[in-house]
Amino acid sequence: MNYHVDRVNWQQTQKQLKQIRERVFVYEFHMPMEVEFDGLDSHSEHVIISDEKHEPVGTGRLCPDGLISRIAVIQAHRNRSAYSSLLNFLVYIAKERGLNDIFVNCILQEVPNFIESGFLKQGCVFMEAGIPRQKLKCPISSFKTDPFTMLH
Structure with missing residues (x-):
């Protein structure tokens, strides 16, 4: 499946972004609402990914310090293509902002994928x-998306 990723403004699209993140993190993974919405959203860059029917199926953000977080993809679209598209676009934004390093705080079962992709x-x-x-760090110049299959 082909996906399309767009940079979006939090103030203009927060209702849509919140719906996706609530569906994935709060209802599916039982993350407390106050943890999921931590106050960094208004200071971060956001992306939304849409399917071939132009329906939003996921989102992610890049915090000012280079932390890539809140990658949420609805279950029917959790595949390598969707995650690679999101991550590539967020790394592109990080490069555009002049960041040298990116970070993730990933679940332990995903650590090997990130390490294969250049993270330490x-x-x-x-x-x-x-x-x-586990917090992981990667120089932007070393980032590769090939190992990614599924993130939570």
């Missing part, structure tokens, strides 16, 4: 809303 572990495993996570 940063610090210890930590808990977020009862989910163990």
Whole structure:
């Protein structure tokens, strides 16, 4: 399936972005609402991914410090193409902003995919809303999307 990713403005599209993130993180993965909506949204760059019918199926954000986060894709579209499209576009925005490094706080089962893609572990495993996570860092110049299959 072909996907289309667009940069969007939080103030103009927050209702749509919140719907996707609530559906994935709050209802499906049981993330508390106050953790999911952490106050960084109005300061971050956001993207939305749409399917061939122009229906929104996912979103992600790039925080000012280079943290790529809140990647949410509805279940029927969780595939390599969707995630690669989102990540590539967020990395493009990071390059455009002049960032040298990008970061992710990923679930432990996804750490090998990120390491294959050029990321290195940063610090210890930590808990977020009862989910163990690892902070990873990657120089933008070393980023590759090939290993990505599914992220949560």
